[in-house]
Structure formats: C-alpha cells, structure tokens
Amino acid sequence: MDKNQYKWGVVIIACMAIFIIVLDSSAMNVAITTLIVELNTTLSTIQAIIALYALIIASLMLLGSKIQDILGRKKTFLIGLVIYAIGTITATLSVNAIMLMIGWAVLEGIGAALILPATTTLVGASYKGKDKVTAFGIWGGIAAMGAAIGPIIGGIFTTYLTWRLVFGSELVFIVIIFLFRNYLTESKPTLKWKDLDKLGALLSITSLILIVLGILLLTTPQNWSYVLLLIGSGSILFLIFLLSQRRRINKGLEPLSDIRLLKNRVFGLGNINSIIQQIPLAGFLFIIPVFLQQVTKADAFTTGLVLLPASITILIFSLLGARLSSVLGSKYILMIGFIVSALGSIILGGSFNLYTQAIDIVPGTIVFGVGIGFLLSQLTNLTMSAARSDQETDASGLFNAFKNLGYSVGTALIGVLLLLGIFGGLSTSIESSGIAANMSSEQIDSSLVAYVEKMQTTTLNIPPNMVPLANQIVDSTISSAMKHTFNILALILLLGFITSIFLPSKRKSVN
Structure with a gap:
C-alpha cells in the first residue's frame, strides 16, 4: 500500500515501537523467581538490571533527542531499532545474569533512548490539528496498554512457556516495523557532529x-x-x-538541552511530579511480585493475574482523567491522584501479614491504580504544554529523561528499602527466636539473607528441625518490611500532593 493512502501508518509504527519498550518494563517483573533460578543469580542482581534498563534510557535520552538533529529522525529511529533488536536477541539467548544485563539493560536501553524521542517527533511532524491530537492519544493509549497487559503476558510466557519469549516476541514487532519503514518521513539535519x-x-x-x-x-x-x-x-x-x-x-x-525550560514553573514542577509519581509506581511493580512469590508462593502467572486489576484500573482512569481535565483542571486532578494513590499505599501497607493471600492485596492495588491513572493522564500534557513549538524536542528529551530516572530510582530505592527492612528484621528475629542455639547468630543470619536473595528457592543451611521456624521468620519479616515500605510510598506520594499545590491553576507557556 502506498504510504500516502493510509495516514495512520506513522502512528501505528510509533505505537509498535513504544509497546515493546514498555512491555519489557512491566512483563519481566513477574518473572523474578524464574530468572533467579534459571540464571543462577540473586534478587539484588535482578533489581539492578531492571533499574539499569530505565537508568540507561534516562541517561541517554538527552543525547538521543539531539542526535535526531544530526542524523534525521527516521535514521535515528531505525538505528535505535537495530540496536534494540540486537539487545532483544542477546536477552532471549541469555545464559547468565551478565548476558541478560548486556542485552536487556544496556543494548535495549541504548536503543530505546534513540527510539523514544524519535517516535515523539515522527508523530508530531506527521499530523496536524485534530489528527495530531488523535495520533498522540493513540500513542499514549498503546503505551498505557503495554504497561497494563505486560504482567499477564509475562506471567503466561514464564509459567507455561518461557520468559525468553517476552523478548523473542518483540522481534516480530521489530521485523514488521522495518517492513513498513517507508511510511516514516525523514527530517533534514540541522546540526553537525561538531556542534554536539x-x-x-x-x-x-x-x-x-x-x-x-x-x-x-x-x-x-x-x-x-x-x-x-x-x-x-x-x-x-x-x-x-x-x-x-x-x-x-x-x-x-x-x-545538549535547553535547560531554560526548567525555569518555567509548570515545566519544572511537572517534571518533579513525574519523578515523584514514577518512584512509587516502579517500587510497587517490583516489590509486589517479591512478596507474592516469596510469601504466598505464587507463580508468575498468578502474580500477573493479581497485578492485572491495578493495570486495568490505571488504564481506565488515565483515559477518564484526560476527559475530566476540561472540567476540573490538570492541577486538581493531579492533587486527587496523589491523595488517592497515597491512600492505596496505606491500604496496601495494612494488608500484609504472615497469612496474607494474593487476593487480599487486590483492593489496595485497585485504589493505588486509580490514583496513578489520574496522575498519568495529566503529567505529560501538563508538562509539555509549558514548551513553545520550537522547544518541543528539548522538552520531550528532558521530560522522558526525568521520567525514566524516576522509574530507575524507584526500582532501586524502594527495592533497597524493602531488602534493608527484611535483612534488618531477620537479625532482630533471629536473636529473639532462639533458633541459633547450635549455630552462631551470624551464621544463621547469613544463611537466611542468602535464602531471601534466592527467593526461597534453595535449601536453608541450618539444622532441619529449625527450617519451619526459619521459614516463618522469613515470611513474617518480609510482610513487616512490606508494611513499612508502603507507608514510605504513601509519604512520597503526599510529597507529590504538596508540590502539585504550587502549580498554577491555568497553564502558562514559556516566555
């Protein structure tokens, strides 16, 4: 079909690209236990790989945006897609954690940093007026859908087939994009390498x-x-x-980027609120699977199923929030979003104990999802509205860089808070339990920490008669750490509520 005969070709290609990038972030969290067993690694290592993926995207986003001005947006997009494809193949064939890190975090991260800003400018340059609004609406909706269905796709592949298909299936999309690359239009380079x-x-x-x-x-x-x-x-x-x-x-x-944008109150606060929103979301998606698979012994599919209501809720309320913005205004929807997601975090914090079942945490995840959906519906449009048309490339680069930085920090920080809470709680519980009668407290402490790091898939190096009590101590400690961690998430979200108060009620453009 001639590229001029189908006007939505560009946005469909952009949607396929954004879909596979978002899918990685959401689908692989439910495969944590399987990855640890098959790649003979630890929970901290998988946490680092997930955080590194978002970090590399964030750290290279500004450079990726600027390279478009040197090579052209289409060429930049296709180069990023080739690098991403190499990373996908490497991740699919991974035999250890290092190979997974190189394929997923490094190569896919570099590719995504070139693809993401290019998709924004490709869509923006290909449509005008109502078509442009519609195109970006489709683009954002597909991104939200990828995040929503990622956990269940990851769960099905991991439990019934193999986690490698999460990465392998992305190659199908990449091949389709290359086959229909003629729909994309090239931009004339405005800079040379010496200007970088x-x-x-x-x-x-x-x-x-x-x-x-x-x-x-x-x-x-x-x-x-x-x-x-x-x-x-x-x-x-x-x-x-x-x-x-x-x-x-x-x-x-x-x-490298027009940082004068950060002086604008709407753009600056919009980015701060985006970071604050991403930290709890990333933490939520990382630590919920840890709890489900360690304490309730859920498999990847069940984990994805438990996360599905929250994912669907996020999608629904992100669409609803976009409609409500014309009535309430973005500032007030953001304030509501932060309060509701904080309430969801508090509800979740109160649902964790030694006897918690997977279904028990669903109500809290739904409330959390309502708030996050409202936040996602506003932050991009609100923040980008502060930029003039000639600043859109720089604004997009900065916004996506900070957004991915927030996700990376969230995975790292919230994961660290959980693990520190677990390890600290284990030491206290061991001393009061008396199970260290025939072994030093340090020996048992070390054994239990390694047990948690392996998602309880190994044999405890302690006397057999101590194992039931040790398992109870581990599960109880994880539950307690989850409660404290979600209370911290609530405080972070309340900080977002406070910062959103300082947003102007009406949008203002950069002077």
Missing part, C-alpha cells in the same frame, strides 16, 4: 549513573562507604552539567 555538546553528554550520563548506582549499593552494607561518594559525586556532576548548559546557551552555542 560532547562534554554535556558525558556529564549528564555519568552523573545519573553514579547517583542510581549509589542507591543500589545500599543493599550491601560492606559497600556503604562508597554510597555517599557515588551519590555526592553524581549530584555535583549533574550541577556542573546544568552550569555548562547555561554557559553554552549564553555563548550562543548549541546545548
């Missing part, structure tokens, strides 16, 4: 990676001496990056 702010790219990438790695190291007390160094140096480098961007702008040089 290479120092800015290095500073932005390095600073974000150091910060998230510092958070991830919190899970291992022996590495705590490096945590402050990594987070501190990363923060300083990011400040230097911002100063370097301002200097280039003042000198009339091409910056």
